[in-house]
Amino acid sequence: MPQIFPRSSNFVPLQIAIVLGVLTAGALGAFWYYWTPKYTRVGYQPAQPIPFSHKVHAGQLGLDCRYCHSFVETAAHSNIPTAQVCMSCHSQVQKDNPKLEPLRKAWATGEPVQWVQVHKTPDHAYFNHSVHVNRGVSCVSCHGRVDQMDVVYHAESHAMKFCLDCHRAPESGLRPLDKVTDLGWTATPKGKESAQQAQLDLGNELKKRRDVNPPVNNCAGCHR
Amino acid sequence: MLKASFGALIILAVVGVGLAGFRGDKMGHTPVEWFNDMAHQPKYEPQHRSDFFNDSRAARLPIPGTVPIGFNLPGRYFQTEGNNLVDGLGGFANQPDYFNTGRIGDVYGDGIPDVLTARGAELVVRGQQRYNIYCAVCHGAAGQGNGVVKSFGLATVRPLVDDLLRAQPDGQIFNTITHGKNTMGAYGPVVPVEDRWAIVAYVRALQTATGAKLADLPADEQKKLQEQK
Numbered sequence: 430m431p432q433i434f435p436r437s438s439n440f441v442p443l444q445i446a447i448v449l450g451v452l453t454a455g456a457l458g459a460f461w462y463y464w465t466p467k468y469t470r471v472g473y474q475p476a477q478p479i480p481f482s483h484k485v486h487a488g489q490l491g492l493d494c495r496y497c498h499s500f501v502e503t504a505a506h507s508n509i510p511t512a513q514v515c516m517s518c519h520s521q522v523q524k525d526n527p528k529l530e531p532l533r534k535a536w537a538t539g540e541p542v543q544w545v546q547v548h549k550t551p552d553h554a555y556f557n558h559s560v561h562v563n564r565g566v567s568c569v570s571c572h573g574r575v576d577q578m579d580v581v582y583h584a585e586s587h588a589m590k591f592c593l594d595c596h597r598a599p600e601s602g603l604r605p606l607d608k609v610t611d612l613g614w615t616a617t618p619k620g621k622e623s624a625q626q627a628q629l630d631l632g633n634e635l636k637k638r639r640d641v642n643p644p645v646n647n648c649a650g651c652h653r
Numbered sequence: 654m655l656k657a658s659f660g661a662l663i664i665l666a667v668v669g670v671g672l673a674g675f676r677g678d679k680m681g682h683t684p685v686e687w688f689n690d691m692a693h694q695p696k697y698e699p700q701h702r703s704d705f706f707n708d709s710r711a712a713r714l715p716i717p718g719t720v721p722i723g724f725n726l727p728g729r730y731f732q733t734e735g736n737n738l739v740d741g742l743g744g745f746a747n748q749p750d751y752f753n754t755g756r757i758g759d760v761y762g763d764g765i766p767d768v769l770t771a772r773g774a775e776l777v778v779r780g781q782q783r784y785n786i787y788c789a790v791c792h793g794a795a796g797q798g799n800g801v802v803k804s805f806g807l808a809t810v811r812p813l814v815d816d817l818l819r820a821q822p823d824g825q826i827f828n829t830i831t832h833g834k835n836t837m838g839a840y841g842p843v844v845p846v847e848d849r850w851a852i853v854a855y856v857r858a859l860q861t862a863t864g865a866k867l868a869d870l871p872a873d874e875q876k877k878l879q880e881q882k
Contacts, residue, residue: 468677469686473683521836551690551691
């Protein structure tokens with residue numbers, strides 16, 4: 430009686446194991462690449478009910494961030510402006526632009542414009558805007574060059590490592606208080622030192638002067 | 654067999670990355686979170702929507718006729734711990750006194766309220782900073798009525814340094830910031846009471862500066878200017 434299975438079939442289980450192994454590694458790799466917190470939200474760029482351009486308002490016109498996000502210095506939450514703030518200008522500027530229809534509707538009825546949240550920290554991390562802004566951490570550190578974005582996207586990762594990198598070395602981001610909303614600002618190098626070194630020198634000085642001591646080993650500092 | 658499988662896997666990886674793009678690419682869809690680890694909790698966050706209330710706002714307006722804890726209603730429900738008169742950002746600002754309205758009775762008062770004058774030059778510096786955020790956009794950094802928005806269709810911007818505004822009492826300027834006037838919107842909901850007074854102080858400083866003569870300057874500043882000539 431001839432053999433049903435050829436001799437090479439002895440290796441089939443091994444081949445299956447190898448292929449399954451590679452497949453698993455590939456799946457894990459894909460998960461690590463796309464879905465670990467470091468990159469989950471990066472690049473998120475939702476369409477908004479009104480195509481509001483930060484590039485025009487913050488970049489071209491030079492509006493201070495706090496003109497609209499007016500309570501960022503006193504509140505944990507950086508507020509999205511009400512229709513009232515928009516209407517300060519848009520009651521006259523571009524007042525017939527069809528793109529602004531949701532705004533005019535909100536102004537007439539009191540129903541808020543349904544803006545889509547772009548940046549988000551997990552609900553178990555209690556990020557406080559005011560405490561950062563008042564110590565000289567710039568908006569740009571976490572939100573990127575919003576003044577150059579036509580449509581805002583999530584530029585930085587906001588994963589826990591991202592927070593800790595700065596909490597462990599706050600000198601890398603501290604700047605003078607009047608430059609916090611100046612997104613393009615960089616420390617001026619003295620003599621031949623690099624821009625990075627200039628930032629560290631200034632940051633270390635400000636850290637000492639303002640007694641900056643962010644929670645590093647204390648979980649309850651951010652996770653209450 | 655093995656070779657064919659690897660070939661298929663490589664094709665799968667290339668197609669996968671090709672369809673999904675590299676990580677960090679711009680995407681319009683909501684991020685996919687496999688394990689969201691309580692990142693989204695069923696609690697209301699500031700300015701978020703609620704499906705429970707009819708107007709879908711999680712933030713509620715005070716019910717008409719109610720008094721916030723710590724708020725003194727004039728003549729009624731007097732609470733000794735009331736904080737609405739305290740000079741602080743936490744204070745409620747609708748007490749009908751000069752500090753909160755700029756009016757004494759029915760007329761506009763003049764002068765910066767006593768609780769703020771103790772801050773001296775710091776108040777003006779604060780005013781300058783706030784002015785540059787909220788006012789300079791239209792009124793211009795020097796109050797000439799030539800801010801950047803003017804070139805975008807805001808036709809009527811009032812200069813702040815002309816005789817009419819010089820003659821206005823402080824309380825009236827405060828009232829204009831709070832409620833707006835003509836084409837100007839109300840800034841009361843955005844700028845706290847103390848900061849509105851600080852802006853008034855800075856507008857006065859601008860008016861003084863634009864009308865200044867050489868003799869008004871301290872001697873050493875006069876000398877510096879003359880040397881520049």
